[in-house]
Amino acid sequence: MSLLGKALVVIEKAVKIPLFDCRMCGQCILHSTGLVCPMRCPKNLRNGPCGGVLVNGHCEVYPDRPCVWVEAWDRSQRLPRWRDHMTRLNPPVDWRLQGTSSWVNLVSGRDRQVPTGWPTAGQGAHGLGVVSSLPPGENRDPGLGP
Amino acid sequence: MSGPPAPSPPRSRLEALLRAGHFVVTAEMQPCNGADPEEVRRHAMELRGRVDAANCTDNPAARPHLSPLAAGHLVAETGLESIVQLTCRDRNRLALQADLLGVAALGVRNGLLLTGDGVSAGDHLETRPLFDLDSLHLLRVAHVLRDQGVYLSGRVLSSRPSFFIGAVENPFAPPHDFRPLRLAKKVEAGAEFVQMQICFNLPRLREFMARAVDLGLLERVFILVSVYVARSTRALRFLRDVVPGIDVPDAVMARFERTPSDRQSEEGFRLALETVAALREIRGVSGVHLISIKGQDAIIRLVEAAGLLPRPDPDNGVPAPVQNGEAGQLPADLKAGLGAA
Numbered sequence: 001m002s003l004l005g006k007a008l009v010v011i012e013k014a015v016k017i018p019l020f021d022c023r024m025c026g027q028c029i030l031h032s033t034g035l036v037c038p039m040r041c042p043k044n045l046r047n048g049p050c051g052g053v054l055v056n057g058h059c060e061v062y063p064d065r066p067c068v069w070v071e072a073w074d075r076s077q078r079l080p081r082w083r084d085h086m087t088r089l090n091p092p093v094d095w096r097l098q099g100t101s102s103w104v105n106l107v108s109g110r111d112r113q114v115p116t117g118w119p120t121a122g123q124g125a126h127g128l129g130v131v132s133s134l135p136p137g138e139n140r141d142p143g144l145g146p
Numbered sequence: 147m148s149g150p151p152a153p154s155p156p157r158s159r160l161e162a163l164l165r166a167g168h169f170v171v172t173a174e175m176q177p178c179n180g181a182d183p184e185e186v187r188r189h190a191m192e193l194r195g196r197v198d199a200a201n202c203t204d205n206p207a208a209r210p211h212l213s214p215l216a217a218g219h220l221v222a223e224t225g226l227e228s229i230v231q232l233t234c235r236d237r238n239r240l241a242l243q244a245d246l247l248g249v250a251a252l253g254v255r256n257g258l259l260l261t262g263d264g265v266s267a268g269d270h271l272e273t274r275p276l277f278d279l280d281s282l283h284l285l286r287v288a289h290v291l292r293d294q295g296v297y298l299s300g301r302v303l304s305s306r307p308s309f310f311i312g313a314v315e316n317p318f319a320p321p322h323d324f325r326p327l328r329l330a331k332k333v334e335a336g337a338e339f340v341q342m343q344i345c346f347n348l349p350r351l352r353e354f355m356a357r358a359v360d361l362g363l364l365e366r367v368f369i370l371v372s373v374y375v376a377r378s379t380r381a382l383r384f385l386r387d388v389v390p391g392i393d394v395p396d397a398v399m400a401r402f403e404r405t406p407s408d409r410q411s412e413e414g415f416r417l418a419l420e421t422v423a424a425l426r427e428i429r430g431v432s433g434v435h436l437i438s439i440k441g442q443d444a445i446i447r448l449v450e451a452a453g454l455l456p457r458p459d460p461d462n463g464v465p466a467p468v469q470n471g472e473a474g475q476l477p478a479d480l481k482a483g484l485g486a487a
Contacts, residue, residue, distance in 0.1 A: 042264060050281075052390035052391040054390060060267070089331055092298075
């Protein structure tokens with residue numbers, strides 16, 4: 001790593017760890033998750049909360065702490081932008097990037113590299129894009145019921 | 147039946163029954179703490195003919211048990227269809243892909259892909275949990291293996307696995323307004339059926355289902371809801387306080403607390419019966435998933451008392467559902483989307 005690269009890691013850590021309890025995954029999606037670092041989730045979830053969230057909104061692994069994803073959902077909906085990002089399907093973590101600067105990876109495009117077998121982001125497995133294309137509240141019920 | 151025609155034969159009998167419009171019944175099989183295949187077969191034979199498919203859990207509550215792949219294979223050999231659960235807790239992406247192929251090779255027709263309980267719920271607290279992928283990643287990986295015929299790396303398979311892809315969702319856990327969107331994400335990732343968490347809170351479930359309708363999910367995924375047969379107030383309290391993500395409303399708890407201890411088991415059974423009956427009336431609920439602990443007797447009794455028998459004979463094809471009208475309500479033809487992919 002170049003000296004500049006190392007310096008950026010130091011600066012990024014100095015800024016993001018105190019502010020966001022950042023885990024330096026190197027592929028930052030903070031803006032998509034209400035500025036709550038998803039890597040604080042003990043299950044490393046990148047796509048929303050697990051089913052074990054306690055009735056009071058706390059984490060099943062650390063019952064004294066609020067669930068990271070409950071916070072992410074609440075805060076994401078209060079942000080002026082990126083609210084719809086919570087419905088995006090985020091790709092698997094590239095663990096090689098752990099400890100590197102997400103700023104460098106953003107500029108270089110490295111953080112957008114996904115495994116060959118992972119279909120293009122936004123293009124649903126079923127090709128219909130139900131999540132990304134659907135504004136909340138829009139009724140797409142085709143009236144198949146009684 | 148509404149919905150577009152299916153472009154491919156169903157991957158499993160469960161899928162065929164759902165597509166035909168049956169109100170299906172699945173159950174959680176008792177996990178085995180040993181290596182005796184007879185124990186698995188005995189559990190399977192108890193359920194065979196009484197439920198349409200049985201779940202083989204994957205180290206439930208983060209406690210090791212007989213492998214779900216082995217159990218799923220043994221169950222399938224008895225003629226009862228199995229649903230093998232795979233969690234992201236104990237396997238990285240290599241092992242998960244290997245096991246997805248293994249599941250299909252062993253004759254298991256359904257996979258249920260989930261994140262998994264944290265290791266803090268179990269009896270090996272010192273272990274290192276993996277969580278390399280999350281459940282949505284795993285759903286997508288299964289879908290890619292099956293329909294694109296490649297590993298996540300892009301390396302090509304020599305033959306494609308076939309299975310019906312299932313997920314779980316918990317409408318009863320916060321953040322409640324995000325849960326239907328999370329199910330939509332799972333459908334996007336590849337889920338074709340979903341088994342939802344144990345339901346004690348019908349109003350909450352109805353809200354979730356209404357939102358699922360709004361999101362157009364009913365014609366993309368089949369939804370089953372779990373029903374638990376509680377044996378006592380103590381068991382219910384344990385479920386509420388110790389098992390993460392279970393919502394037992396105060397009114398339900400109070401109902402049990404009012405009941406004398408010698409009648410609590412009957413009260414639990416009656417609550418389960420009422421829940422099954424209520425679920426059958428909710429639009430978009432395609433079946434129930436029955437759970438009891440310490441033995442399967444309660445499940446067997448419940449299936450009978452709830453009027454869910456006879457089940458379609460597993461040795462014969464898939465008959466038309468007896469109650470017509472159900473079929474029209476639940477088209478959910480998944481293959482519509484798959485054809486477009």
